[in-house]
Amino acid sequence: xxxxxxxxxxxDGVRDPEGETLKRYVLDPEVPNRISSARVGKFIELLxxxxxxxxxERLVAKLAEEKRLYNPIVHxxxxxxxxxxxxxx
Amino acid sequence: xxxxxxxxxxxDGVRDPEGETLKRYVLDPEVPNRISSARVGKFIELLxxxxxxxxxERLVAKLAEEKRLYNPIVHxxxxxxxxxxxxxx
Amino acid sequence: xxxTLSQREMEVVRRVLNREPNEAEWKLxxxxxxxxCSYKSSKVFLRSLPSTGPNVVMSVEDxxxxxxxxxxxxxxxxxxxxxxxxxxxxxxxxxxATGVGGILRDIIxxxxxxxxxxxxxxxxxxxxxxxWLVKNIISGIGFYGNSVGVPVVGGExxxxxxxxxxxxxxVACVGVVKKDSIVPSVVKESGLKLVLVGFTGLDGLGGASxxxxxxxxxxxxxxxxxxxxxxxxxxxxxxxxxxxxxxxIKDLGGxxxxxxxxxxxxxxxAVVNLEKVPLRYRDLLPEEIIISETQERMLFxxxxxxxxAVCSKFQELNYPCAEIGEISTEPTIRFLYKGETVAQLxxxxxxxxxxxxxxxxxxxxxxxxxxxVELKEAIVRVMTHPDLVSKxxxxxxxxxxxxxxTVVKPGDGDSAVVELPNGRLLxxxxxxxxxxxxxxxxxxxxxIVAETYRNLATVGARGIALxxxxxxxxxxxxxxxxxxxxxxxxxxxxxxxxxxxxxxGKVSFHNEDKEGNPIKPTPLVVMAGLVEGKLGxxxxxxxxxxxxxxx
Amino acid sequence: xxxxxxxxxxxxxxxxxxxxLKKVGAEVEVVQFNKFDPDRYGGVVIPGGFSFGDYIxxxxxxxxxxxxxxxxxxxxxxxxxxxxxxxxxxxVESNILKGALLPxxxxxxxxxxxxxxxxxxxxxxxxxxxxxxxxxxAHMEGRxxxxxxxxxxxxxxxxxxxxxxxxxxxxxPNGSILNIAGISNxxxxxxxxxxHPERASFSTISPDGSTDGLEIxxxxxx
Ligand SMILES: Nc1ncnc2c1ncn2[C@@H]1O[C@H](COP(=O)(O)OP(=O)(O)O)[C@@H](O)[C@H]1O
Numbered sequence: 001x002x003x004x005x006x007x008x009x010x011x012d013g014v015r016d017p018e019g020e021t022l023k024r025y026v027l028d029p030e031v032p033n034r035i036s037s038a039r040v041g042k043f044i045e046l047l048x049x050x051x052x053x054x055x056x057e058r059l060v061a062k063l064a065e066e067k068r069l070y071n072p073i074v075h076x077x078x079x080x081x082x083x084x085x086x087x088x089x
Numbered sequence: 090x091x092x093x094x095x096x097x098x099x100x101d102g103v104r105d106p107e108g109e110t111l112k113r114y115v116l117d118p119e120v121p122n123r124i125s126s127a128r129v130g131k132f133i134e135l136l137x138x139x140x141x142x143x144x145x146e147r148l149v150a151k152l153a154e155e156k157r158l159y160n161p162i163v164h165x166x167x168x169x170x171x172x173x174x175x176x177x178x
Numbered sequence: 179x180x181x182t183l184s185q186r187e188m189e190v191v192r193r194v195l196n197r198e199p200n201e202a203e204w205k206l207x208x209x210x211x212x213x214x215c216s217y218k219s220s221k222v223f224l225r226s227l228p229s230t231g232p233n234v235v236m237s238v239e240d241x242x243x244x245x246x247x248x249x250x251x252x253x254x255x256x257x258x259x260x261x262x263x264x265x266x267x268x269x270x271x272x273x274x275a276t277g278v279g280g281i282l283r284d285i286i287x288x289x290x291x292x293x294x295x296x297x298x299x300x301x302x303x304x305x306x307x308x309x310w311l312v313k314n315i316i317s318g319i320g321f322y323g324n325s326v327g328v329p330v331v332g333g334e335x336x337x338x339x340x341x342x343x344x345x346x347x348x349v350a351c352v353g354v355v356k357k358d359s360i361v362p363s364v365v366k367e368s369g370l371k372l373v374l375v376g377f378t379g380l381d382g383l384g385g386a387s388x389x390x391x392x393x394x395x396x397x398x399x400x401x402x403x404x405x406x407x408x409x410x411x412x413x414x415x416x417x418x419x420x421x422x423x424x425x426x427i428k429d430l431g432g433x434x435x436x437x438x439x440x441x442x443x444x445x446x447x448a449v450v451n452l453e454k455v456p457l458r459y460r461d462l463l464p465e466e467i468i469i470s471e472t473q474e475r476m477l478f479x480x481x482x483x484x485x486x487a488v489c490s491k492f493q494e495l496n497y498p499c500a501e502i503g504e505i506s507t508e509p510t511i512r513f514l515y516k517g518e519t520v521a522q523l524x525x526x527x528x529x530x531x532x533x534x535x536x537x538x539x540x541x542x543x544x545x546x547x548x549x550x551v552e553l554k555e556a557i558v559r560v561m562t563h564p565d566l567v568s569k570x571x572x573x574x575x576x577x578x579x580x581x582x583x584t585v586v587k588p589g590d591g592d593s594a595v596v597e598l599p600n601g602r603l604l605x606x607x608x609x610x611x612x613x614x615x616x617x618x619x620x621x622x623x624x625x626i627v628a629e630t631y632r633n634l635a636t637v638g639a640r641g642i643a644l645x646x647x648x649x650x651x652x653x654x655x656x657x658x659x660x661x662x663x664x665x666x667x668x669x670x671x672x673x674x675x676x677x678x679x680x681x682x683g684k685v686s687f688h689n690e691d692k693e694g695n696p697i698k699p700t701p702l703v704v705m706a707g708l709v710e711g712k713l714g715x716x717x718x719x720x721x722x723x724x725x726x727x728x729x
Numbered sequence: 730x731x732x733x734x735x736x737x738x739x740x741x742x743x744x745x746x747x748x749x750l751k752k753v754g755a756e757v758e759v760v761q762f763n764k765f766d767p768d769r770y771g772g773v774v775i776p777g778g779f780s781f782g783d784y785i786x787x788x789x790x791x792x793x794x795x796x797x798x799x800x801x802x803x804x805x806x807x808x809x810x811x812x813x814x815x816x817x818x819x820x821v822e823s824n825i826l827k828g829a830l831l832p833x834x835x836x837x838x839x840x841x842x843x844x845x846x847x848x849x850x851x852x853x854x855x856x857x858x859x860x861x862x863x864x865x866x867a868h869m870e871g872r873x874x875x876x877x878x879x880x881x882x883x884x885x886x887x888x889x890x891x892x893x894x895x896x897x898x899x900x901x902p903n904g905s906i907l908n909i910a911g912i913s914n915x916x917x918x919x920x921x922x923x924x925h926p927e928r929a930s931f932s933t934i935s936p937d938g939s940t941d942g943l944e945i946x947x948x949x950x951x
Contacts, residue, residue: 035135106404110781
């Protein structure tokens with residue numbers, strides 16, 4: 001069993017109003033000059049039955065693409081798998 | 090400079106309708122029995138000026154708490170920092 | 179085991195049963211006898227409210243369900259108000275959103291299509307926490323209302339330090355149904371099958387026992403309910419579709435299956451096979467299944483030959499639906515798990531908690547904080563009070579146009595107006611006045627009814643029905659109880675005066691701050707009226723200002 | 730024209746759309762997404778709402794359905810396809826129309842009446858419509874984005890404008906590029922827009938008594 005993280009985040013160059021608002025109105029007034037960038041995205045965590053880390057990542061990347069869990073015009077994704085100790089495979 | 094990820098996700102035991110719906114209507118029909126759980130949360134990525142990984146993580150955890158970036162009654166957070174090569178500190 | 183039953187109540191249970199109940203049975207009694215479900219401290223007084231009238235189609239029986247009034251051409255209007263104060267204090271977004279879900283399910287329980295929502299919000303000081311509360315409450319209400327396509331057409335947004343720790347989140351809903359198609363909440367015959375839709379999970383479980391077993395240290399988890407408006411929408415659409423095929427409908431609210439089954443049986447008995455309940459988490463214990471308060475579930479009583487037709491509708495959309503038991507002649511409520519009895523109690527006992535009347539005493543009022551104020555300062559203070567500034571930022575987050583029948587929209591008038599299916603115009607308004615109520619709760623009870631009526635009159639409407647919601651502190655405190663009794667007396671008197679039936683209501687006690695001080699008494703009424711003649715709408719272009727009444 | 734109003738679980742505007750379409754004389758059927766037979770219809774409208782709760786992103790889950798493959802076939806055959814609000818989001822998420830609809834810049838749900846200017850006459854929906862239309866919006870994710878501004882300008886069909894007809898930043902409620910409120914494909918038979926024409930089809934509920942939404946819907950009455 002693998003725990004796979006799929007992170008969907010706006011591409012560089014696509015505005016991210018949530019990150020901007022967070023930085024400008026929440027973080028900067030609290031800790032000025034400490035935080036130079038804030039980006040907000042979506043986090044999806046799946047428990048996947050797969051025979052290797054690579055296979056788990058490939059499966060999730062494929063699903064993300066085919067099921068349009070992100071829109072390639074605006075988003076980029078990161079996929080990271082980690083084997084779970086007590087997993088069955 | 091540190092790249093810090095703050096992940097906000099529902100606590101175990103607190104239901105997650107978004108993850109459930111994703112699993113039921115998108116993932117299960119496509120790859121039956123391959124995915125045993127889907128959880129959806131928020132991903133926040135900050136570039137933080139700090140003197141160590143620990144300090145960066147502490148700062149972000151403190152901000153998350155004090156600025157109510159999550160509701161501890163419902164959510165749990167994960168904080169992960171990583172040093173950036175070309176960072177200034 | 180955490181119970182709210184008093185020693186005296188526990189004695190009554192033991193005496194009637196002539197035995198010691200088991201843990202599951204205690205929890206069952208605890209749920210049914212809770213103030214929330216049984217109205218044990220308020221029932222005696224609520225009976226004085228005028229609940230009948232020539233236009234009343236369905237009056238409130240035992241204060242459990244929404245009432246209905248005739249609006250012409252064979253149509254009935256169903257009306258209900260409820261609060262979600264305590265959940266909103268800890269999780270304002272989900273608390274407010276699930277409040278909307280709950281009131282909607284009350285309306286569809288009658289087979290009525292919800293056509294409009296109102297939200298009346300009261301929060302405390304606008305500091306960081308206060309802002310967090312309002313912002314999340316408003317977006318929670320929008321999240322649910324918008325997602326299910328029921329317009330939020332009006333409401334109130336008011337600020338008072340008395341609500342610092344205990345915000346009030348009231349939501350009201352109206353629905354329409356053909357008079358001859360109203361579905362009852364209770365059954366009259368045995369042999370009907372009990373059909374449950376929706377998954378059952380941990381939500382709303384008292385927490386203590388579950389948390390200590392599985393999730394050490396996270397006691398609040400059970401108390402948190404997450405809103406799932408998508409499931410809510412599926413439930414609304416499909417419940418209305420199957421309404422013609424069912425004999426009774428009950429939504430699952432406080433007290434979960436325990437309360438829904440017992441109240442639906444209404445003196446008859448029921449047998450429930452808990453292993454048939456569709457579960458979200460496999461390891462729920464039988465007694466947890468009985469009292470889980472998971473949202474977005476409905477209970478139907480269905481003739482055996484109709485079960486298949488009802489469930490297939492839900493299964494088509496991948497929504498769980500299961501026959502879990504049946505109504506029996508023997509007046510006993512029985513919960514079984516794989517054939518073993520988990521709890522077995524007489525219906526009569528569960529439905530009839532000993533009523534209580536607490537001591538009441540009038541509090542000394544002090545007028546000491548009045549001081550002379552300059553007129554200019556007074557005007558500035560009044561005009562800039564957050565109660566009186568534009569609420570556009572709030573209502574613009576609500577989809578008040580969906581349904582294409584919102585004639586007078588938020589911000590356009592003192593009442594909202596929506597068009598009914600028969601073409602008539604329905605005016606709606608909710609009002610409360612915590613300041614007046616803390617001065618004189620009786621006068622205040624009268625005044626809020628009158629104020630609501632005046633607000634309806636501004637659009638040319640005459641009141642036809644009202645629902646009330648009585649929000650107070652701990653009823654065991656004599657001053658609190660006194661204010662409660664007096665408010666009911668005032669509302670009752672004014673309703674009689676205006677000949678407006680009170681077709682439903684709700685009581686919420688134990689609203690207090692962290693130090694245990696009660697909130698200012700906040701009874702609230704929501705009135706529905708029909709526009710007669712010409713609709714009063716729009717901004718006047720010319721004319722004189724005329725003030726009526728003595729100043 | 731026989732017109733399907735396609736309902737997904739979570740769609741909220743199907744009854745309103747059907748009511749408005751009847752007003753222009755269309756032969757309307759509200760169809761469940763899993764029972765949709767495209768051969769029976771000359772056109773299809775995908776109404777607003779929150780299909781599948783708009784979980785993940787508005788329109789994403791509905792876009793994965795079989796029903797949307799059939800809508801794509803209809804679009805390719807040159808039949809009329811109209812997506813309103815969530816319907817527009819679904820068309821974009823299914824790649825039948827280009828671009829993306831991102832969260833509003835102010836990050837809040839917005840209900841408001843807006844004015845839009847008709848920028849193209851080469852679509853069956855707008856070839857003889859009024860110059861500017863007054864309609865309400867109600868959405869959380871309506872900020873139109875396309876990484877190719879030239880293309881966006883070519884597709885742009887409706888543009889948010891102020892009282893004097895200018896596409897000012899103030900007239901832009903959500904931050905869409907080029908003030909885009911709706912687009913059409915090159916062939917002009919597929920249109921998606923954020924404003925709700927069906928809510929601007931009844932004089933009783935429009936602030937000034939206008940019924941501009943009918944200008945767009947009337948093509949289904951032919
Ligand atoms: N929480 C709310 N939800 C929806 N509409 C609201 C809310 N609060 C206020 N409104 C609307 O805003 C308008 C102005 O509200 P308010 O200033 O409280 O008016 P009034 O003093 O006449 O009650 C009214 O149309 C009211 O229905």
